[in-house]
Amino acid sequence: MNTLPGTRFLLLSLLGPTACGSGPAGDTASRDRSHVLRAVAQADAYEGNIPFSVAFSAAGSRIDGTLEEALWEFGDGQAATGRSVTHTYLGSGQLQATLTLWDDLGQQSSDTLELTVHPQDCPTAGTAQVWGTVETSEAIEISGVVESRKNEGVLWVHNDAGNAEVLYAMSRDGRHLGSYELVERHGGDWEDLATAPDPDTGEYYLFIGDVGDNSENRDYIIVYRVPEPDVDLDQEPVEEYIGGDAILLDYPDGRSLNAETIMVDPTNQDIYVVQKDYEGSAGIYRKPAPHYDAERATLELVVELDFASSPLSGGATTGGDFSLLGNRIVIRTYGTTAYIWERDASTSMLDTFLAEPCALTLPSEQQGEAITFSVADDGLITISEGEYQPIDFLPFTD
Helix, strand or coil: CCCCCCHHHHHHHHHHHHHCCCCHHHHHHHHHHHCCEECCCEECCCEEECCEEEEEECCCCEECCCEEEEEEECCCCCEEECCEEEEEECCCEEEEEEEEEEECCCCEEEEEEEEEEECCCCCCECCCEEEEECCCCCCCCEEEEEECCCCCCEEEEEECCCCCCEEEEEECCCCEEEEEEECCCCCCCEEEEEEEECCCCCCEEEEEEECCCCCCCCCCEEEEEEECCCCCCCCCCEEEEECCEEEEEECHHHCCCCEEEEEECCCCCCEEEEECCCCCEEEEEEECCCCCCCCEEECEEEEEEECCCCCCCCCCEEEEEECCCCCEEEEEECCCEEEEEECCCCCCHHHHHHCCCEEEECCCCCCEEEEEECCCCCEEEEEECCCCCEEEEEEECC
């Protein structure tokens, strides 16, 4: 095509720099078109048994701008924020975990993973071990024991009725670390011990079960809740006073019952009291959280079990515990069998206790009452009444 001199320059000027794909305006358009936000959810595992721990990552996502928020919704009612998070599933089922990203331009992108969580299997017991021997002569009738979740390697124990109402701290091998006496107590029958964190602060508390009532004539029972003291494995034995809350509890219908077992759910601090009856009756009662000092509340019946009828045996219950994550519950009797209920967060506590428990044979003891899960949830710790008793450990092999 023939053009007059200067015509080509005129056409280029009319089209402008944007049409030619150059200049600042062209750079801006290109930058907007390439500002991509694309969520890609990844996990290190997609199927497993309770407790199923999964590490989630958004590392595969495309984020051209500035990430404002990364939200993970795990499909079990729980959520967390962050590019990389870890979550433990305590309920079974087919679940969807969703990652949602937001950037500084207001863009949003989501991606979903499919997960399968199976109920947990019964643990298999290994060969019983002896960690050590109770050193202090003051702990002569141990009725309750827990392994500290706060102070690594520390066990807490206390005596049965008729002895000093004191908590004793000791190492796993039984070395005496201190005596901790309650500032205010009502005088009763301490029978069991539990531990659980505060759901809001994460601070660990010890729960002392003043629940014994051999004559079944008490007006109420008491559970003391005290902040767990700091204990150093290298400390010389100390004597200290500690304070806390006194929670007064009534049984339904004005009943008076004997009990030697308290358990505290670590997921919410609900308190459970298990009836002791030599004929085998074992009502399990609950006091829901929250708890307050000097409050008086009526327990609610969850279920009635019979430890004189198959698949249970042993008669009178003497101790129990929740595992660290709350996914297992153990109750023992004077016999040598411990019963473990596998707890599924997708079912009720009633259904949990109505399911057939796992039965494990405990080490033979003089008069075994106290029992607890190890802090690693890899076995059971038991101690008998009597002076200088062995600290027994029954490991799980799976």
